[in-house]
Amino acid sequence: MYLSQINFNNFRCLKDSKLLFGKDFNLIYGKNGQGKTSLIEAVYFVATGKSFRTKKVKEMRKYNFHRMIVFGKFERNDGDKTIAIDVNEEKKDYYIDKNKNKYIDYIGNLNVISFIPEDIELIVGNPNIRRGFFNYEISQARKDYLKSIVSFEKILKVRNKLIKEKKTYEEIYKIYNKKFIDEGVNIIIHRREFIKNISVLLNLNYQKLFDEKAELQLKYDCFLGDVEKKSKSELVEKFEEQCLKKMERESFLGYSLLGPQKDDFVFELNGKNAKSYSSQGEKKSIIFSLKIAEIDILMKEKKNIQFLLWTTFLRILMKLGKKVFWIILKIKKFNVL
Ligand SMILES: Nc1ncnc2c1ncn2[C@@H]1O[C@H](COP(=O)(O)OP(=O)(O)OP(=O)(O)O)[C@@H](O)[C@H]1O
Ligand SMILES: [Mg+2]
Known part of the structure; x- marks a missing residue:
């Protein structure tokens, strides 16, 4: 094509x-x-x-x-x-x-x-730049992910409104909080899988194109902490726990303090965060390897x-x-x- x-x-x-x-x-x-x-x-x-x-x-x-x-x-x-x-x-x-x-x-x-x-900027910029980028990339490969993101954004808006209006003890909040957690967990699972796959390809490309001795990793920095080996129900449980913990503070501030809208993604070259430690040339090489990895992964996900x-x-x-x-x-x- x-x-x-x-x-x-x-x-x-x-x-x-x-x-x-x-x-x-x-x-x-x-x-x-x-x-x-x-x-x-x-x-x-x-x-x-x-x-x-x-x-x-x-x-x-x-x-x-x-x-x-x-x-x-x-x-x-x-x-x-x-x-x-x-x-x-x-x-x-x-x-x-x-x-x-x-x-x-x-x-x-x-x-x-x-x-x-x-x-x-994907390396040196704010987390929202990385989130926007990976949201788009995962959506290109997986339609379900885009649906989850669109739905999550709507749910988040309502949740924020309910928190602001001090309705966290009402039934409607409970309904939205459940939706918030369910859709949030769907997003976490997609991100976790996608990042794991792209990280392997990213490293291979970097080694092949720029430095065969280097180790490059892309890590998913989820707001729930370590989510790598957690099942869906464990993720839901952990998310619920965090929601309860933050409830008071959220009511005080008037908006959601947790959720995948707070996630980040970290590039690590030889075990060090590329944002803080890598040279300009290394950063450019990481980005180029990422672009090639995107092609690889899209080819895999969509034949x-x-x-x-x-x-x-x-x-x-x-x-x-x-x-x-x-x-x-x-x-x-x-x-x-
Ligand atoms: N909305 C617009 N309507 C009309 N012209 C625009 C608009 N936005 C930008 N331009 C003009 O388009 C021109 C071409 O911009 P463009 O960035 O595509 O050039 P370029 O060929 O890539 O140049 P360079 O080699 O300097 O990067 C610029 O002179 C700019 O002022
Ligand atoms: Mg130009």
Whole structure:
């Protein structure tokens, strides 16, 4: 499967047009400010409904325009498929083969992995950056996870409201607290499995590409502490215990103090937290290995898909120099480009 065509209308500075991609490696070059990153962003947007450089859809719409459309066509073994996002003001409509779809059904049709300088934030940034990233990555591979996340966010909002309104002794709170724990545990189990799998691949890639003697691990830092070997019922029990312990403090502060919305993920290189101890080069290498591991894991979780690895900023390629061309060759050998 590969993206063979993209059309855009009112996307940033790009002239409304249709662009065809080659099946293998596509090199995009041009002057500063010509629209290279915008083009890559349009590809990312049509695949994911999101941008890698802004959270505001308004910034992607051409100045002074209210409507923006991006359309993509990709070729698969079982025939061509089209996807499109129609943005009107803040509202986004998703189309698969011209039929309107929910976001949850849209996402995961075309899988994209991006690699941009800002990705270093995945190591040095706040936990919410890592949570957002892994939420999206796990969702690409597992639809059930996305459903759990969407449902959990709604439940959390209600739980927070009930705590704020001092209704923690009412029946309605008990109902929501149970939902909160059940959906929270589903999230923990998905995260635990996904991180365990990706950590193995991450280490293999790092050793293969950068340093065969290094040990790289990605650890799931769950708000419940060590959850590695716990059964579902043990997790529910532990979660319930913690809820009871924090109840008073939550009532005092007026919001939820625990839950998977507090989780984090830690990269450890040779047993040391990469955020505090790794060099710039090591951090970049970790991120690159992570991106390759994402491809590996998506290939495992979803069969019969081909991925696009977009190395968006040529500057990065230039900086990495020869090594990158070797990596690209290697990726081609793995058949992912
Ligand atoms: N919403 C928008 N509408 C119209 N133009 C925009 C919008 N957002 C950004 N631009 C303009 O688009 C131009 C191209 O930006 P882009 O980042 O895609 O360029 P680039 O080719 O990647 O440049 P560089 O080589 O410097 O990274 C910029 O000049 C920017 O001012
Ligand atoms: Mg650019």
